[in-house]
Amino acid sequence: xxxxxxxxxxxxxxxxxxxxxxxxxxxxxxxxxxxxxxxxxxxxxxxxxxxxxxxxxxxxxxxxxxxxxxxxxxxxxxxxxxxxxxxxxxxxxxxxxxxxxxxxxxxxxxxxxxxxxxxxxxxxxxxxxxxxxxxxxxxxxxxxxxxxxxxxxxxxxxxxxxxxxxxxxxxxxxxxxxxxxxxxxxxxxxxxxxxxxxxxxxxxxxxxxxxxxxxxxxxxxxxxxxxxxxxxxxxxxxxxxxxxxxxxxxxxxxxxxxxxxxxxxxxxxxxxxxxxxxxxxxxxxxxxxxxxxxxxxxxxxxxxxxxxxxxxxxxxxxxxxxxxxxxxxxxxxxxxxxxxxxxxxxxxxxxxxxxxxxxxx
Numbered sequence: 434x435x436x437x438x439x440x441x442x443x444x445x446x447x448x449x450x451x452x453x454x455x456x457x458x459x460x461x462x463x464x465x466x467x468x469x470x471x472x473x474x475x476x477x478x479x480x481x482x483x484x485x486x487x488x489x490x491x492x493x494x495x496x497x498x499x500x501x502x503x504x505x506x507x508x509x510x511x512x513x514x515x516x517x518x519x520x521x522x523x524x525x526x527x528x529x530x531x532x533x534x535x536x537x538x539x540x541x542x543x544x545x546x547x548x549x550x551x552x553x554x555x556x557x558x559x560x561x562x563x564x565x566x567x568x569x570x571x572x573x574x575x576x577x578x579x580x581x582x583x584x585x586x587x588x589x590x591x592x593x594x595x596x597x598x599x600x601x602x603x604x605x606x607x608x609x610x611x612x613x614x615x616x617x618x619x620x621x622x623x624x625x626x627x628x629x630x631x632x633x634x635x636x637x638x639x640x641x642x643x644x645x646x647x648x649x650x651x652x653x654x655x656x657x658x659x660x661x662x663x664x665x666x667x668x669x670x671x672x673x674x675x676x677x678x679x680x681x682x683x684x685x686x687x688x689x690x691x692x693x694x695x696x697x698x699x700x701x702x703x704x705x706x707x708x709x710x711x712x713x714x715x716x717x718x719x720x721x722x723x724x725x726x727x728x729x730x731x732x733x734x735x736x737x738x739x740x741x742x743x744x745x746x747x748x749x750x751x752x753x754x755x756x757x758x759x760x761x762x763x764x765x766x767x768x769x770x771x772x773x774x775x776x777x778x779x780x781x782x783x784x785x786x787x788x789x790x791x792x793x794x
Contacts, residue, residue, distance in 0.1 A: 434452055434456060435456045435457070436457055437482035438574045439636065439637075439640060440457055442640065443459040443462075443480065446459075448462045448654070449462075453546070453547075454549075455483075458656075459654070460658045461656040461658045465656070465659050465752075468656060468659035469659040469663055469753075471651075471653050471659075472622055472655055472659065472663055473624055473663075473753060474580070475650055475651060476579070476581070476583045476586055476650050477578075477579055477652065477653050477659070478576055478640075478644070478647075478652060478653070478654050479577040479579065479654075479655050479660055480575075480576060481576065482573075482576070484544065484570075485543065485544040485545070485548070485549035485553070486568075486569045487542040487553065487556060487567065488539065488541055488542075489541075490538060490565040490566075491564055493562040493564040494540050496564065497556075497560055497564035497566075498540055499696075499699065501559050501699065501700060502518065502530075503518050503682055503687075503690055503705070504516070504532070505692035506534070506540070507694075510534065512602055512604060513534055513601065513602050513603075514532065514534075514601045514602065514603055514617060514619055515532045515534075515690075516529070516531060516690055517532055518530065518676070518687065518690060518691075519555060520691075520699060520700045520701045521701065522700060522701050523679070524681045524704050525678040526676050526677065526680060527552060528544050528672055529672055529676055529687075530544045531619065533615070541615075542556075545672045545673075547672070572633060573631070573632065573633065574631050574632070574633045574639075575628060575629065576628070576629050576640070576643070577627075577628045578628075578643060579620045579622040579663075580622075581625055582647075583626035583627060584596065584625070584626070586643065586646050586652060587616075589646040590642050590643065591609070591616065592606070592607070593607075593616060595627065598617075598627075603615055603616060603617035603618065604616055608629065609638060611631055611632075611638060614639070615631070616629060617629070621663070622663040622664065623666065623667035623791060623793060661749070662752060665749055665751075665792075666753060666754075666792045666793040667790065667792070668791045674730055674746045674760075681704075681705060681713065683708040683709050683713055684713045684715055684716060684762065686716065691705055693705075713765065715763060715764060715765065716763065716768035717760055718761055718787045719758070719787065719788050719790040720761060720776075720786060720787050721758050721785060721786055722756055723784040724784045724785075726778050726783045727748065727750050728758075728759035728761075728776045729748050729778075731744060731745060732745040732776050732777055733776075734761045734763055734767075734774055734775065734776055735775045735782060736767065736774065739782065742763050742767050743761050744762060745760070747759055748760070748776075751792055754792055754793070757776075758792050759776070767787065769787060770788055770789045771786065771788075772786070773787075774786070
């Protein structure tokens with residue numbers, strides 16, 4: 434298995450380790466619920482160094498981004514980030530990702546760990562405009578410091594005014610004595626906070642500084658288990674669950690990152706434009722269980738007459754709501770908020786209601 438700069442630290446801290454996307458990653462330290470609430474109420478640190486980073490450079494950089502991603506990167510100004518996806522030729526999604534406008538003629542694509550090789554091959558094979566591509570995934574470390582107390586902890590370690598960085602914006606500066614750290618007001622938890630990108634040789638210096646600075650706030654390391662429950666409470670999609678090569682951004686409710694603007698001829702635009710105009714045969718919805726139970730990926734979703742209308746893509750017991758929540762692809766008639774559906778758990782139909790995300794307000 435691959436390791437991150439922090440793998441030995443996780444093991445020394447007694448984390449429950451497990452293979453994830455080819456990496457030896459911490460799933461939990463003291464318990465998923467406790468770690469989840471640490472982030473909701475205080476501040477926690479996630480090792481996300483397994484994520485992939487591709488630089489796109491040169492005078493054709495924007496042309497390349499526009500040709501392979503669904504969102505309109507032409508609206509970005511330097512210092513802004515954008516959520517987007519890589520559509521494939523079949524109407525599905527190669528991956529969802531972030532695009533950072535780093536400086537003129539230079540962008541950073543941050544992709545999911547499980548898809549690094551697939552995404553890199555996709556970008557190289559679809560680089561018809563001659564942009565300069567560089568895969569820096571093995572040279573960059575990343576930490577996500579998340580929670581309502583994250584900013585006050587991190588501010589002790591940099592002269593950069595973190596309050597001046599709006600949501601989905603970033604800057605590059607000195608952090609904990611390390612130069613050229615990307616400080617990004619982004620995250621996957623819905624609890625606020627920042628993501629830091631840095632050279633791997635600076636990793637332990639930054640880790641130690643953060644945990645020392647965060648002692649008054651009882652900062653804790655958090656594993657991927659709580660990262661999943663946190664993102665699900667916000668209704669954020671996870672590739673491999675709610676998104677994959679067969680799900681279109683229109684079906685997934687990601688029409689807002691699929692921009693059909695003049696001059697942007699991205700992969701499979703015609704088909705996705707047709708879907709947006711004519712509709713789709715299934716839609717991703719969020720739901721809360723009314724009956725007691727825990728929905729899991731793959732569980733059938735049925736109507737009141739026990740007719741199968743879809744399937745669960747993500748599900749858990751919400752640590753905040755203390756009820757089963759999930760996401761599912763269902764027939765469009767059942768995707769509207771307030772609709773009653775049933776999740777089949779061990780041949781028992783548990784009543785649920787479609788809701789508008791986020792679950793955690």
